[in-house]
Amino acid sequence: MRKRTxxxxxxxxxxxxxxxxxxxxxxxxxxIPFFVIYLVVTxxxxxxxxxxxxxxxxxxxxxxxxxxxxxxx
Numbered sequence: 001m002r003k004r005t006x007x008x009x010x011x012x013x014x015x016x017x018x019x020x021x022x023x024x025x026x027x028x029x030x031x032i033p034f035f036v037i038y039l040v041v042t043x044x045x046x047x048x049x050x051x052x053x054x055x056x057x058x059x060x061x062x063x064x065x066x067x068x069x070x071x072x073x
Contacts, residue, residue: 001053002067010049014042 001009018038021028028037057067 001056002071006049006053007046010045011042013049014038014045017041 015038018034018041021037022034028034060067
């Protein structure tokens with residue numbers, strides 16, 4: 001995935017997690033607003049998703065499709 005797409009996917013996943021927490025009425029410590037939780041969860045999701053993205057890019061490059069090369073052109 002491109003970096004912008006990766007950020008969008010992490011943002012959407014973070015929003016889904018926060019909405020699921022609200023739907024299942026999960027109590028937050030000290031009544032932290034869900035928006036603050038969203039702001040914390042989204043960057044935390046970037047860490048494992050970046051590692052997964054590197055493996056995906058290596059897999060695609062081995063099969064003849066290099067996204068990084070396509071971005072430079």
